[in-house]
Amino acid sequence: xxxxxxVIVGGGLSGLALADELHRKGVDFQLLEARSxxxxxxxxxxxxxxxxxxxxxxxxQGQPRMAAATKRFGFTVFEQYxxxxxVTEDQHGNVQRxxxxxxxxxxLRIAGGMTALVDAYVKTVPADRLHxxxxxxxxSQTDTSVTVRTDKLSISANKIxxxxxxxxxxxxxxxxxxxxxxxxxxxxxxxxxAGQAKFLAIYDKAHWRDAGLSGDGQSRRGPMVEFHDxxxxxxxxxxxxxxxxxxxxxxxxxxxxxxxxxxxQLTRLFGTKPRQLILQxxxxxxxxxxxxxxxxxxxxxxxxxxALTNIWNGRIILGSSEMGQSFxxxxxxxxxxxxxxxxxxxxx
Ligand SMILES: Cc1cc2nc3c(=O)[nH]c(=O)nc-3n(C[C@H](O)[C@H](O)[C@H](O)COP(=O)(O)OP(=O)(O)OC[C@H]3O[C@@H](n4cnc5c(N)ncnc54)[C@H](O)[C@@H]3O)c2cc1C
Numbered sequence: 529x530x531x532x533x534x535v536i537v538g539g540g541l542s543g544l545a546l547a548d549e550l551h552r553k554g555v556d557f558q559l560l561e562a563r564s565x566x567x568x569x570x571x572x573x574x575x576x577x578x579x580x581x582x583x584x585x586x587x588x589q590g591q592p593r594m595a596a597a598t599k600r601f602g603f604t605v606f607e608q609y610x611x612x613x614x615v616t617e618d619q620h621g622n623v624q625r626x627x628x629x630x631x632x633x634x635x636l637r638i639a640g641g642m643t644a645l646v647d648a649y650v651k652t653v654p655a656d657r658l659h660x661x662x663x664x665x666x667x668s669q670t671d672t673s674v675t676v677r678t679d680k681l682s683i684s685a686n687k688i689x690x691x692x693x694x695x696x697x698x699x700x701x702x703x704x705x706x707x708x709x710x711x712x713x714x715x716x717x718x719x720x721x722a723g724q725a726k727f728l729a730i731y732d733k734a735h736w737r738d739a740g741l742s743g744d745g746q747s748r749r750g751p752m753v754e755f756h757d758x759x760x761x762x763x764x765x766x767x768x769x770x771x772x773x774x775x776x777x778x779x780x781x782x783x784x785x786x787x788x789x790x791x792x793q794l795t796r797l798f799g800t801k802p803r804q805l806i807l808q809x810x811x812x813x814x815x816x817x818x819x820x821x822x823x824x825x826x827x828x829x830x831x832x833x834x835a836l837t838n839i840w841n842g843r844i845i846l847g848s849s850e851m852g853q854s855f856x857x858x859x860x861x862x863x864x865x866x867x868x869x870x871x872x873x874x875x876x
Contacts (some may be wrong), residue, residue, distance in 0.1 A: 540568025579641030720857030830856020
């Protein structure tokens, strides 16, 4: 017995954008999301009513799907704050300020944070199609259907879309097992940014701006290596975020020490201790990263590997950002992958 036509596994941007597309086309579907929230790698801390991105913060000119989505949902788009000097720190903790290139100048942000995009997509789809707290653990096939199971339910469908990083998809039990080449191909696709961690430093005032600093900076001492202003478009609280340079294992074993070091470092670079310091370590999140992601990679070449083009006669289709041919890894890649899956589903 078929319960629905399509099951989407994963409620990140790619899964939600696909849900939106299927709903608009009148296709019957259900979406299963493992976490207790939608958005996946898009995630925010909410402080005094403002959203601070803990995952992606930017999109860029030349990304047509992100441009279309922000226009469709009526978002205010603003440029990354980059006015003023940058700071650099050497390995001994000596800090210098000077005119320099704010490396993310011109990058675009959404007022209300990237989670506004998630919330907007969630609203486009009837709530009874979207299921939180449903981690797919097993997928099986019969002659006529495929079935996905969580610890609470089982749904049969014509097709299952795995809108989650291929390395996470690889951890699902397939019955019968996938061909080794398919399983290996999933394991070989590094999940973009999954090995990274961000410190978010919250301040009551953007005192670095008052001091003529952009909030941009670089450090060879750490724990953070690259800094950017992360304040809301207008009003406070204000924030700087920093990518952490320590490797995933060091981070996991020295969390408290590293947080103290982070506070000291921010005080050295920007002059004031933050009111609050939040660590978001994606490498320790099993819904995003596997141990294979603990060593970070340069931006890999993405797109659908040939070994993953025809799983179980096309009944299983991968659909996370990593499958995006032109913009793989980015938010734009998640929208691209959703569009690509939509096209594959139309082809039957
Ligand atoms: C720190 C960081 C910074 C980034 N910065 C940028 C940026 O500035 N600009 C940019 O364009 N991109 C950036 N990225 C990349 C961007 O976040 C991703 O391209 C995008 O969010 C991927 O969306 P997705 O839906 O394909 O995957 P995901 O967001 O990973 O969604 C997959 C979903 O599947 C769910 N899931 C996992 N396992 C299961 C299961 N077994 N059953 C059911 N559901 C499951 C997860 O919970 C998740 O919700 C950044 C990423 C990180 C981590």
